[in-house]
Amino acid sequence: MIEHKIYNMVMIHTEDQVLLLDRQHDDFRGFIPPGGKVDFPESLTASAIREVKEETGLDVWDLEYKGVQHYVNDEQNIRYLIFYYITDSFSGTLLSDSREGNPSWVHKSEAMELPMQDVVRTVFPLFFREGTFELYLHAESEASDYTEEILHT
Numbered sequence: 001m002i003e004h005k006i007y008n009m010v011m012i013h014t015e016d017q018v019l020l021l022d023r024q025h026d027d028f029r030g031f032i033p034p035g036g037k038v039d040f041p042e043s044l045t046a047s048a049i050r051e052v053k054e055e056t057g058l059d060v061w062d063l064e065y066k067g068v069q070h071y072v073n074d075e076q077n078i079r080y081l082i083f084y085y086i087t088d089s090f091s092g093t094l095l096s097d098s099r100e101g102n103p104s105w106v107h108k109s110e111a112m113e114l115p116m117q118d119v120v121r122t123v124f125p126l127f128f129r130e131g132t133f134e135l136y137l138h139a140e141s142e143a144s145d146y147t148e149e150i151l152h153t
Contacts, residue, residue, distance in 0.1 A: 003078045008048040009035035011086040011127040012060060018108055019094075021055060021101035030116035034103070035082075044083050056103045057095035063087050067126060067133035069119070074140045086127050122148070 011033045012019040020031040036051040038044060045063060052060045063085040071080040094103055106114065112124060119137070126133045132153045139146040 001077065003076075005078065005080045006038040006044070007036060007080065007082045008038060008044060008051060009033045009082060009084050009123075010048050010052050010060060010063065011066070011084070012052065012056070012058065012090055013086065013088055013108070013127075014105075016108055017105045018111055019056060019058075019103055020106050020111065020114070021098065021103050023101035025101075028117060030120065031106070031111070031114040032101070032116065032120050034100070036100070038083075045085075048083070048085050052090075053092075055095075055098045055100045056092075057098075058090045058092040060087050060090045062089040065132065067123070067135065069123065069135040069137065071137040071146070072139070074138075084123060084127065084133075122150070126150070 009032070019034065021034055023029060023032050034052045034055040035048065036055070038047040042050070048063060049060055052058055064087065066084045066086050068084065069082040072078075112121065119135075123135060129152070134151040134153075136149045136151070137146045
């Protein structure tokens with residue numbers, strides 16, 4: 001049986017800044033946009049809005065779909081799907097700390113210099129390109145390197 005896990009990430013931005021979490025737990029450390037697991041039977045968009053609120057304290061709206069990432073592992077029979085959104089529509093008071101990491105505003109020009117996972121570094125510029133994207137990562141086993149393919153529409 002194949003298992004599917006569904007997540008989301010939301011890039012919140014102003015003209016020159018992005019909101020990132022400094023995540024320092026589990027096996028996913030580094031700066032990352034807010035987001036998380038889609039709970040059943042929640043919709044993708046409702047989940048993204050909820051996760052942003054829980055992790056940052058901000059309310060967001062006018063989410064624009066930017067793309068999807070697949071990570072497929074043949075050995076584990078698992079597919080992770082991460083749906084990416086972007087918005088500049090938000091209100092509220094930013095949390096001073098979150099269980100997922102300290103949220104902070106970072107200049108867009110400096111964000112890529114921060115420590116972040118390779119996959120976050122790969123998708124970061126894709127948020128700000130025209131159109132949508134699909135990032136497909138495929139590993140035959142847990143120990144093998146994955147192949148990467150980026151498709152643009």
